Amino acid sequence: MHVCVTGASAGIGEGLARAFAARGASLSLLARRKERLEVLAAELGDATLALEADLVDPKRAEASVVAAEAALGPIDVLVNNAGVQIVAAAERTDPDAGEALLSLNVATPLRLIRHVLPGMLARKGGTIVNVASMAALSPVPGMLYYNASKGGLANASEALRGELAGTGVNVVTVYPGPVHTDMGARAIVRYEQTLAARLAPWGTVDELSKLVVAAVERGRARVIYPRSYAASLHFPNLSRWLSLKLAPALRD
């Protein structure tokens, strides 16, 4: 089984790589920091390929995936995990950085899905994992482009699952709440004075990674983690109201 993980040099992507390796998968690991990928690949064994790739440009990202397939064969599980976050007041957000975020967080995952899908359909099997965010269900003030990216990716992912029903190809949408990673640590610095930050349950990379692997193996539709955030699926209006009320304006 060839599992391709984008953004595998740190955080959730690194955890997912470890969790899939523990299930005996061959892995292609993509990110910019090659040294980190190589250390991880050496630890995970011979069937792991480290590929230095800046995934912000969808066409270049697709070329990296072609290289991964040339080395390890067709991709059985594509994990669209690489992402960045910008936390700032909307009027202070750099639009160029925002558009690069949209490219990395949405356009590249869709390009990679478009690339692997014909092969998966022909083989009548495969899984696409899209790491969205709880921001897709309860958007957080102060993340103009990030909210758009995760809402867009989650919507595309959920609809694609329906579109592919009966084909043998599954789509798993992942909705992490705050998770202890570099990204999580940077976000909390901006939100730490807020009630939202004090009340929000946090999760770990290891636990999330195990849940994602189990969802892939069992053909599940989605992972919401920590589990307490699943309430927002049943009470979406309350969840959005809380998110809007408790988060800061970020204007000082």
Ligand SMILES: NC(=O)c1ccc[n+]([C@@H]2O[C@H](COP(=O)([O-])OP(=O)(O)OC[C@H]3O[C@@H](n4cnc5c(N)ncnc54)[C@H](OP(=O)(O)O)[C@@H]3O)[C@@H](O)[C@H]2O)c1
């Ligand atoms: N942590 C959270 O609280 C949280 C919550 C909800 C959703 N998420 C989502 O989970 C995913 C992983 O987040 P994380 O917390 O693990 O973040 P992280 O620790 O900052 O790791 C991000 C990963 O993405 C890669 N990446 C960033 N820009 C890239 C680029 N231009 N090209 C290739 N790779 C790039 C990084 O690798 P290089 O820097 O080496 O390129 C790194 O491997 C993201 O999509 C994020 O939005 C995280």
